[in-house]
Amino acid sequence: MSNTLQPVVELQGLEVKFGGRPILKGLNASLTGRCIGLLGPNGAGKTTLLHTLLGFHPPSAGKARIFGKDIQTEAREIRGLMGYMPENDAFIAGMSGIRFVRLMGELSGLPPEQSLERSHEALFYVGLGEARYRKVDSYSLGMKQMAKLAQALVHGPRLIFLDEPTNGLDPAARERMLKLVRDIRDEGKVNIILSSHLLRDVEECCEEVLVLKDGRVATYCNLEAEREANRKFLQLEVRGGDEAAFAAAVEALGCEMAVDGKQRFKLVLPEGVEIRELYRVAAERQVQIRRLDSKRDSLQDIFLKAMETEVAGHGRV
Amino acid sequence: MAVYDRNFGIYQGERTPTWSRFLIIPRYAYQEVFQSRLFVAFLGFCFLVPFAGLLVIYLHHNLAALSFINLPLDRLQEALPINAKFFRWGLEFQGFLCYVLALLVGPALISPDLRNNGLPLYLSRPFSRAEYVLGKTAVLAILMSAITWIPGLLLFFFQSYLDGASWMGNNLSIAFAIFFGSWIWIAVLSLLSLAVSAWVKWKPVARISLLILYYVPWGFAKVMNATQDTWWGFLVALWPTMTTVWTRLFGLPLEPGDYNGNPMPLAAAWLALVACCLISLALLSRRIRAYEVVR
Known part of the structure; x- marks a missing residue:
């Protein structure tokens, strides 16, 4: 090689x-x-x-x-x-x-x-x-x-x-x-x-x-x-509970986050933070995570x- | 690696010398050219005159053979003396056959590569444009050499062998004229044929173009010279220009009768031939490219 x-x-x-x-x-x-x-x-x-x-x-x-x-x-x-x-x-x-x-x-x-x-x-x-x-x-x-x-x-x-x-x-x-x-x-x-x-x-x-x-x-x-770099890029769709408090708590974990429409979020997990942390934060605020996509950049995205x-x-x- | 292995390997064996690669083109071209029986018959015909020349030279030096056919030597010497004129006439005849050969082979040399976008395949290899043109020129040049200066010089040396070293010493200019004169015509015809083949993709049209380039300016020259009482018309006519150079190379006088009383100056003839070669090269240079120029 x-x-x-x-x-x-x-x-x-x-x-x-x-x-x-x-x-x-x-x-x-x-x-x-x-x-x-x-x-x-x-x-x-x-x-x-x-x-x-x-x-x-x-x-x-x-x-x-x-x-x-x-x-x-x-x-x-x-x-x-x-x-x-x-x-x-x-x-x-x-x-x-x-x-x-x-x-x-x-x-x-x-x-x-x-x-x-x-x-x-x-x-x-x-x-x-x-x-x-x-x-x-x-x-x-x-x-x-x-x-x-x-x-x-x-x-x-x-x-x-x-x-x-x-x-x-x-x-x-x-x-x-x-x-x-x-x-x-x-x-x-x-x-x-x-x-x-x-x-x-x-x-x-x-x-x-x-x-x-x-x-x-x-x-x-x-x-x-x-x-690999985009491995921790996530898209979430949530229902119920205090969404604003959920968003604040997720940001408090160190995630970069953006609201992507109503009840939808895009976020990047930092090093050391696992996905189960999101479920824990959501459960504490009585927010249901209805969908979680781990999105990888396709060549089309890169292009x-x-x-x-x-x-x-x-x-x- | 056997074909059934079906894998791909880098080649690390020996390579052919760079200088000789242009000769690959004539080798492949001849495999196609010699498939035509018409061409093979024509090539055979091209050797008739050199063979007749060989017989004449032989008869000049063999009294027994002459007496066998009941021909006195002095009559033969009077009718067909072995001198510069004899060799010039041979070169002229073979020169015309060269033109026919260029008509048969030339138009198919470059056009198939251009028609199917083959040039990038040649030029993406360690093979330059100059080598490509040299290779294509060699296809014609080798065939034309085989019917012009090679038999011409063989006849010259045969005559020298029979007549002795003094004849050879006195007539070395003939050998020079045969060799040099043949190569000028070969260069002119080869480059012109290639230029036509590069610009006219359809073979029959390319042949007609070559015929037009040869005969139409000649006719035009004759009319112009006759009406204007000048020699300028010959500047665009290949054959009279070439024969002017040949005649002078053999050290013979130009006969005014052949040129309507106005023989062309030697310098003008040279200029016309050089111009023809340069224009052909320029046309080739514009066409022989690895990519299509879209304007």
């Missing part, structure tokens, strides 16, 4: 402009997770960030490093370590699946025999083993997505960029794709950056998430840590929060 300690991607004031118009605006972040989600609404700069990391666009300011290598001065070495699955249809017409993946392997530096062997493996791995001698043109959309994944894997990269991997897939194909991504992640040999505007895809696969908004980092967080409160240029909020 030493890989997770070293930053996979470091962004230091990264800026990219197209024709003088800023697209990425001073991004700062240090991405360390095994599988990192790249989220954001359309036009937030997700694909531009991936393209910049691949060396397709030169940064107008700032720096970016992948595994400690500068994307501008060591672009070739970096590309040798990466696999890229583009968002749109991407293949070479007239080629069978096996030739297509083999060509991509050879272009990444694999000797022809090795490339052929690994192409067979990659196509079997993504479930195209039986269709590998068919022309890629004749594949269904789901099969083309899998072929794109196979070409991203064939040379055994250390980091894979998946740009909207479930685009246009039916539910079954989408589930297969996500399972593959999780399998690759769980093998622990490779880091993944998954760009998507579908929160569920990211939630199902990623440990960390970088949310972009309008070319800026809106938030970067570890999903599990974020959930929506990030969209509301944008923190310019900083990785962590």
Whole structure:
């Protein structure tokens, strides 16, 4: 797991402009997770960030490093370590699946025999083993997505960029794709950056998430840590008794509390205070706790929060 | 790892040298090109003239063979002398076949990659735009070399072998003209074909575009030169420009009859060819990108 300690991607004031118009605006972040989600609404700069990391666009300011290598001065070495699955249809017409993946392997530096062997493996791995001698043109959309994944894997990269991997897939194909991504992640040999505007895809696969908004980092967080932090966030619904006295008593326990409508409260339990204390306080004031939800922040909450409160240029909020 | 293991592993074996990776593109392209019987037949035809040249050179040095076909040596020497003109004519003929070859192979080189968004796949690897263009150029350049300067130089060395070192010493400029002249034409045709293939996605239209680029300016040049009594028209016509350079490279005089009495200055011909290459490169540079530029 030493890989997770070293930053996979470091962004230091990264800026990219197209024709003088800023697209990425001073991004700062240090991405360390095994599988990192790249989220954001359309036009937030997700694909531009991936393209910049691949060396397709030169940064107008700032720096970016992948595994400690500068994307501008060591672009070739970096590309040798990466696999890229583009968002749109991407293949070479007239080629069978096996030739297509083999060509991509050879272009990444694999000797022809090795490339052929690994192409067979990659196509079997993504479930195209039986269709590998068919022309890629004749594949269904789901099969083309899998072929794109196979070409991203064939040379055994250390980091894979998946740009909207479930685009246009039916539910079954989408589930297969996500399972593959999780399998690759769980093998622990490779880091993944998954760009998507579908929160569920990211939630199902990623440990960390970088949310972009309008070319800026809106938030970067570890999903599990974020959930842990919100473990003691409670929603209460009460009936009867002295609600005001109950609220005061709860605050006296050290809870942060907010009234969330009539007879409803939101509160955060401090360290050392257990839920049974709430029941005790309620019983003393003859208040009935009708409902108690222990709410965990979903990715949707994190995303929506990030969209509301944008923190310019900083990785962590 | 066997396919039935179905897992994923990092590759840590040896890698091919970076400098040779552009040659992967021609290797894959030839596997497709040589599937066409028409192309294989055409390529066979391309070797007929070099083979005929070989026979002529052989006959020049074999009196027994000449007497066998009842042909006096002086008549053969008068009709087909082995000199700069002989080699220039061979190069011109093979040069035209190069153009036909570019018509057959060129339009299919880049357009399939662009049509299906294949470029990001090439360029996201340790493989640059320059290597991509070099690889695609090599597809045509290797085939064209096989029918121009390689047989040309083989004939030159065969003649040198039969005639002796003094002939070779006196005619080294012919070898230089064959080699250098072939490469100029190869560069012009390859880059032009690639530029057309990069901008015209449909193969038949790309072929028609190449035909238009070759013949229409030539016709325009002839009309313009005839009506204006000038040579300026040839600046846009590839073939007269190239033959001007070839003629001078072989040390032969330009024949005014071939140019309506107005032969093109050598410097202008060079300028036109260089401009053609630069424009083609500029067109390629605008098109060969890892991403689509939306305006």
